[in-house]
Amino acid sequence: xxxxxxxxxxxxxxxxxxxxxxxxxxxxxxxxxxxxxxxxxxxxxxxxxxxxxxxxxxxxxxxxxxxxxxxxxxxxxxxxxxxxxxxxxxxxxxxxxxxxxxxxxxxxxxxxxxxxxxxxxxxxxxxxxxxxxxxxxxxxxxxxxxxxxxxxxxxxxxxxxxxxxxxxxxxxxxxxxxxxxxxxxxxxxxxxxxxxxxxxxxxxxxxxxxxxxxxxxxxxxxxxxxxxxxxxxxxxxxxxxxxxxxxxxxxxxx
Numbered sequence: 001x002x003x004x005x006x007x008x009x010x011x012x013x014x015x016x017x018x019x020x021x022x023x024x025x026x027x028x029x030x031x032x033x034x035x036x037x038x039x040x041x042x043x044x045x046x047x048x049x050x051x052x053x054x055x056x057x058x059x060x061x062x063x064x065x066x067x068x069x070x071x072x073x074x075x076x077x078x079x080x081x082x083x084x085x086x087x088x089x090x091x092x093x094x095x096x097x098x099x100x101x102x103x104x105x106x107x108x109x110x111x112x113x114x115x116x117x118x119x120x121x122x123x124x125x126x127x128x129x130x131x132x133x134x135x136x137x138x139x140x141x142x143x144x145x146x147x148x149x150x151x152x153x154x155x156x157x158x159x160x161x162x163x164x165x166x167x168x169x170x171x172x173x174x175x176x177x178x179x180x181x182x183x184x185x186x187x188x189x190x191x192x193x194x195x196x197x198x199x200x201x202x203x204x205x206x207x208x209x210x211x212x213x214x215x216x217x218x219x220x221x222x223x224x225x226x227x228x229x230x231x232x233x234x235x236x237x238x239x240x241x242x243x244x245x246x247x248x249x250x251x252x253x254x
Contacts, residue, residue, distance in 0.1 A: 001240065002026045004098050004137070006088060006128060007107035008081075011200065012143055012229055016105060019233035021080045023241075030086040030097055088124045094131035103139035103240055104132050112170055121173035129181060129189075138187045139243075141236060146196045146225070147171030148178050149217045149251060157196065157217070178249060188246045190239060195227035195253040206230035210252045212244075218253030225253045 003020055007013040008029030020027050086097045088108055098104055106128050110120035125142070132140045147158030147167070157163060158171040178191050196217055205228050211218050212235075217225040227235075235252045239245060 001102040002028070002100070003240065004028045004030060004101040004104045005107065006030050006086075006104065007109060007143075008083070010107055010109060011203075012194075012232065013107040015203075015229040015233040016107060016143075016236050017081060019230075019237045020240075023237055025080070025237075025240075027081040028097070028101065029081055029083045030088075030094075031083060032085065032087055088131075089127050091127050091131045091134070094128065095134045098131055098135035098137050101135075101137055103141065104128070104137055105141045105143070105236060105240070107143045109170070112167065118169040118173045121170060122177060125173075125177045126180070129184065133186055139189075139240075140187060141190045141192060141239060142177075142181065143236070144178055144191050144193050144249075145171045145174040146193050146198070146217065146251070148175035148249075149193050149196070150215050151217065182247075182249075184247075188243070190243070190245045190247075191249040192232075192236060192239070193249060193251040194232055195251065196225035198227045198229060198232055202226055203229045206234070207254065208234065210235055210254060213251045213253070214249065216251075218251055220254045227253050 003025050005013060005017055005020070005027050008017045008027070009031060013029075017027055017029060084097055086094055088094060106125070108121075108124050108128060110117055110124060114120060129140070145158075145167075147156065147163065148171070149157050151157050151160065156175060158168060158175055163171070174193075181189055181191060207228070208231070210227065210231050219225050231254075232252070239250075244250075
């Protein structure tokens with residue numbers, strides 16, 4: 001498949017890009033500053049206006065065509081992943097970049113230290129959703145957060161006293177956007193909430209196995225909700241290849 005990946009040089013995006021390439025998919029990595037590297041092909045899909053001005057849409061169209069040509073080649077990583085410049089807030093530009101792909105995966109995050117993380121998360125997520133709709137792509141997987149998972153009836157993790165204050169605004173945005181995308185009827189969306197402990201400290205191991213859930217965290221035999229980013233990537237690519245959660249939120253853990 002040909003996959004458009006937004007946020008490909010972020011922590012989660014890098015792992016998903018690698019898993020997609022390893023499994024033979026063509027990846028278009030969309031970012032605002034592909035020259036900055038990260039995966040070797042592009043930076044993160046960041047917040048901000050279109051500083052490139054009037055050339056941005058033309059550049060986006062040329063790069064999308066180049067990505068299609070490059071993505072169709074056989075070979076290793078260099079022949080299967082292409083970085084293109086894109087601004088998630090520029091819907092028209094994103095439409096040109098997304099058009100012609102089999103699916104879009106959004107690992108968009110405006111940055112945990114961004115003082116406007118709530119507003120930028122909501123604005124960016126809405127813009128991506130609109131661009132997917134206008135592009136004609138019928139499949140979108142959104143990587144959200146664990147904060148919206150229910151730890152007991154009527155109580156979401158983000159609303160508990162133990163939830164870290166520094167992540168609350170971003171997690172609340174992911175929760176609120178999930179409520180919005182649940183109303184989407186025009187294409188097949190999926191929202192993924194990772195395990196509660198899915199971070200840099202749990203990274204580095206690919207077990208190659210996981211268990212699935214829907215609205216509640218998946219806990220292991222020790223009562224821990226845990227998943228490495230490598231296995232998160234496997235979950236996402238498995239869902240792309242064999243969809244089981246169309247118009248649903250789901251989660252995973254060991």
